[in-house]
Amino acid sequence: MSYYVAHRLFAAHDRALAAYLAHELALKLGEDQVFLPFCDTDEEDLVADIKGRRLFELDRDRLRHIRALIAIIHGPSPDDGVCMEIGYAAARGVPVILLTTDFQDYSATPTGPRTVFPDPLLDTLATRIIRAPRLGTPTDLPGASHFADFAARNHAQIQLAVDACVDTALQLPVPADSAVPARTASAVYAEPSPYTSAHHELPGTGVRPGITVRRPTRFAATEPEAAARADWAAALSSDRIVVDACGPETPPGAALLIGASCATAQPVAAYLPRSTYTHASGREPNHRNLMIQYGVGHTLRSAEEVTAWIGP
Structure with a gap:
């Protein structure tokens, strides 16, 4: 190791x-x-x-x-x-x-x-x-x-x-194996982008019959670190995660959750209606950082695609 x-x-x-x-x-x-x-x-x-x-x-x-x-x-x-x-x-x-x-x-x-x-x-x-x-x-x-x-x-x-x-x-001690949290069926964690309107609702994630949409609390909390721990637990125990990847680069919270989902085989999608492509010698054009682009299962280009991905 x-x-x-x-x-x-x-x-x-x-x-x-x-x-x-x-x-x-x-x-x-x-x-x-x-x-x-x-x-x-x-x-x-x-x-x-x-x-x-x-x-x-x-x-x-x-x-x-x-x-x-x-x-x-x-x-x-x-x-x-x-x-x-x-x-x-x-x-x-x-x-x-x-x-x-x-x-x-x-x-x-x-x-x-x-x-x-x-x-x-x-x-x-x-x-x-x-x-x-x-x-x-x-x-x-x-x-x-x-x-x-x-x-x-x-x-x-x-x-x-x-x-x-x-x-x-x-x-540092040798890390012990971490158990994957039990996931709640029909629960979706929706992470907005702090680079857009303050504490806005991620497009396409409104009230959905039969689906619990969980949202972060840390951005407006009086104790942000305690709220951050609760957000992390809520995200990892959800059935799926959808993040708003809008911004000059993927927001840190969204990127952290993409990494967690990739590590635990949890379905994750990124809402990104507009991309700025990067180009490097010998590499295909990329619409986001490599660890983000290939870490997500789906890139969603509209609110309608977000709604469809979350499901009925």
Whole structure:
């Protein structure tokens, strides 16, 4: 069982930070005990008929056999592929360490309760959060410019955070098998997008005879983390999940639930009426992050398709 380092693939600085973390972890455990996506799936050299799907399969197969997941995640729009991987690990009972260099807190209102991440579901699924909100001590190097000094302080901040991640990972117990929650027949969990109208109802999920539609409570709760735990339990115990994937990227809550559903073979569909396609060398056009596009069973393009998928 290896340690999986999850990170945003499409930014060089995130890949570099993830590689540094994987390297430091491998010094303690051996390279064969650490898995780094993009690097260990040989993305640039991989040749496959449907390359994006093959990359998804390689990462998913590794997620099935890991001892812990360490995810680099920061900013007001967390990477949807990383969130999918977090949801997958959490649903299987695998410890999750979240590393963030974001110094901001988040809340639904100016004076409301704060969380480390914009979606409190991330806070609740973390076994441990490693946070590096402060710069390192000024170096005061002779002859160094103030820009070089600022860079050194940031590097020191990252080094301390990585060291804390490695120490925490080495102390984690071996995960026990997590039982799949019993599911309620004719219950559908509907996750809206926070990027659209506040707390709106996901299109096509109105009152349905004979079907219980469960909805999240954490976005307007006075205790968002407790509500997030209840939302997670409600989603995983539902017969099916439908998420609104609208936004600049799939919202973190939707991505987390897609990962959980993928891990437990729970039917999941994504409402996405409009796509922005991405293109990469040797890869087919993709309408969402690979872990999202191939993790869902159905992509629904209209409210009518949502209604039909939920059923009578």
